Amino acid sequence: MKKVQIYDPAMCCPTGVCGPGVDPDLTRLASVLHSLEKKGFVVERYNLANEPGAFTENKVINDLLHQSGTEALPAVLVDGNVVKEGEYPTNKEFGEWFEIEPSALEEKKPETPLNFTKL
Template sequence: MKKVEIFDPAMCCSTGVCGPVVDPELTRIASAVYSLEKKGFQIERFNLSNDTSAFVENQTVNQALADGGPDALPLVLLDGEIVKTAHYPTNEELAEWFGTAPSELQEKPRVRVSVEFGK
């Protein structure tokens, strides 16, 4: 089974889909990753802010950052090999790597929000 690892630049949260202005590219990649995870495919994202050890411990990523600096991010590995730098994979690329259809990568995560009012 193929394994994709996405090494994100430093972001405020694990997906980057937060704050007052959301980048549509981050929304798209979050939906694609969520859809693939639900189907049981091996895909992981690592955020430089929260998962620093993943960047340090992976020699391939470490070398790419040494060579290209933070502009190399996001960095995408397919089975441990760099397949994309400075851009997220398209839905078509992800679908090709995992043998699925691009249309199946658009499911949005459902997040339950609870609101507590002051006492």
């Protein structure tokens, strides 16, 4: 199985729902990672603000940060090699790495909307 690691820039939380604005890419990523976890896949994720040691201990990431600075974050490694810098992976990329259909990672919406009526 592929080893996928995501090195996030310094953030207060990984979901993107903190602060005054919500980053839709971070909420998509959280949903994709949840879907992958339910399927038995593991993606390691590190936040520069909370886990700086993970950035200094990984030579590939440490070298990348010395070359490109924090603008290279988020950085994604697959089996120890940098495959993406400065943006999060797409569903298609996750699908390729884990050999699953990208549509299996999309958030499923209820087929019929909930109808709440006042009693």
